[in-house]
Amino acid sequence: MRKRYLTAILASTALCAFVPAAHANDRAVLTQSQAEELARDAYIFGAAFVSNYRVFISLLLEGSPLMQGAGFNEFAHNREPFPPETADTTQRDTLFSLGIIDLRREPIVITVPDVPDGESYMLQMGDTSTETLPYISTLTTDNKAGDYVLVGPEYQGLLPADRFDGVITTRGQFIVMLGRTTLNDPNDLSAPHAIQDGMQMRPLSAILSTTPPPEVPEFDFLPWDAEKANGIGVFDYINMALAWHPPAISELPLMARFSKLGVVPGEPFPAEDYSPEIVAAIEDVIAEVNEAFEESTTSMGAMSGNWRWDVSDVSRFGTDYYRRSATAHKTIYPNAPDHAVYGQTYLDSEGNQLTGASGATLRFEAESFPPTQDFWSLTLYDAETTAMYPNPAERYKVGSKTEGLSFAEDGSLTLSIQHEEPTDPEQRSNWLPAPEGDIYLVLRLYGAEPEVLEGNWAPPPIMRR
Structure with missing residues (x-):
């Protein structure tokens, strides 16, 4: 029987080539009110990327104990529930399994095991913009074992459709996984541990027994600086993260507009091009938007x-x-x-x-x-x-x-x-x-x-x- 193939989403990052980079003389002609308007809109668009990066860098790069030393494309299974004295409204319903997935080199295959009746799990994945991807869970798999391939924006190969139980495509090159396995009996952790042990992350080439692509260069991640993230320096984080998440076609006009301010994927933000007065005005805008976020989340929800x-x-x-x-x-x-x-x-x-x-x-x-x-x-x-x-x-x-x-x-x-x-x-x-x-x-x-x-x-x- 002839093998069927499924083409993955191709080269979304090519869209970034259409985002024009503004020059310093473009910024020099911006009035203060124009800079404020651009900064407000660009920050509203990009703040979620910064929130994501704060979690990303905390988990992976700052040595969070929740990651247990795991690196990219590895599960970090927490084998005990949170202690009751843990802050931030944690819960003891489930055991957590975390992961930071790097899709720059090739797709990653997530394997889940057969799960007995009465047991359950869910693997939630958030992309660079904090959008939730389709789940791999008891509800979506009917607790059956399966292989699910996660495909990033730069992959241009073909996938054998009958080899996988599901294909999840994303514009994000880095994905945060938050897995939860139900804890039915706090005195017996053997069942959730067995489910965790059956979960795997493997590169596509290992599954298909093909030659892996060349390694991608190491990335120089910006260290987290809360003071910088609350000022004009936040746009350095936004520019860095936007390079990991190509814009949708509908977002290209926004990217072109934001580039007039200096918000360009992968580029340092040119704060030095602005007068102290405009820098102060932009930072006031950031503070106002953050205050509005705080107020809206306080009243968020029905x-x-x-x-x-x-x-x-x-x-x-x-x-x-x-x-x-x-x-x-x-x-x-x-x-x-x-x-x-x-x-x-x-x-x-x-x-x-x-x-x-x-x-x-x-x-x-x-x-x-x-x-x-x-x-x-x-x-x-x-x-x-x-x-x-x-x-x-x-x-x-x-x-x-x-x-x-x-x-x-x-x-x-x-x-x-x-x-x-x-x-x-x-x-x-x-x-x-x-x-x-x-x-x-x-x-x-x-x-x-x-x-x-x-x-x-x-x-x-x-x-x-």
Whole structure:
């Protein structure tokens, strides 16, 4: 039988050749107001690339312990859940597997194993612009083993279509992978470890037994400097990152316009071409946009009662560059809602700040448990530390996988959220321990059912005791 071939997306980077580089005399004729307008638009377009680079360089180049010494195109499997005292609203639902994928030399093949019923995983990948690529997950593979090839913008070869279970193309040369494998039993990690052990990253040439392409030169990554990134120097980071992410055809006019300011992929930003007055004006614009990002992310997302509950897709942005950069500013790489929906609240049903001292209850009626294909969890956090609350009971969350919960005769479940241990045995079974001070709750639905995604289910209110 004749082998079929699938042509990958070809030479997207060639589009960069059409982006004109502006000269110093072009910038010399810019008025202050013109420079401010260009800087505002270019920064809104490029800020997400900088947010991505900050994560990228932290994980790979600054020796993050999460990477466990792994380099490009290697899985870094974290074998234990986050300790409860870890800040930044981490979770203990899954074990993380991280990776930084370099597609400059050739495509990378991601292999996943057969996964037993009741177990699950998802591999989320974000490109240089923070756009989420198609998932490789329990939902997309039906837990079957497979090989999935990730193809970057410079690849010009042919792929045997019947050799792979999926082809994912991207304009990004560097991809950040955030893998999560479900932790069903915190006392037995053998099942998620087996899934992690079955995951591989390999170059295409190793899979096809062909001669690998020539090695690509090492890249001189800019060291991260927070002060520089908050000033006009941010455009050096933007120019560097844009060289790893060729523009779409629809973006070429934007690139041509931004080049008048000096925003040109792969080129140093010519800050020295501007007067001190214009530099100060551009830096004021950057500060104003960052403040707007902060304000918009504070109010971002729909509300359901006093829950911030948004089932819209904030993992892919199209041409909404402001939303892309504002999202990356606060919550980089949000999940696609069909894979995970998160809700958060600091308030009870009457709008009062939740505290462990005052206590609260959350009741799920028998017919209104969170509808999921996988599972749900409710995790409690200390509002001061943004960490889970270390407690003698070692209970940091409750959910559909929690054993020993006490259900009422009508099938409902009432959770007790408070600092003091309940004396009633049933309430103790359903106790979510809290510090005395301010707290917040995060409800996570993994594999939400269509009724959630269609807006026909929302979390019940938190009732003050």
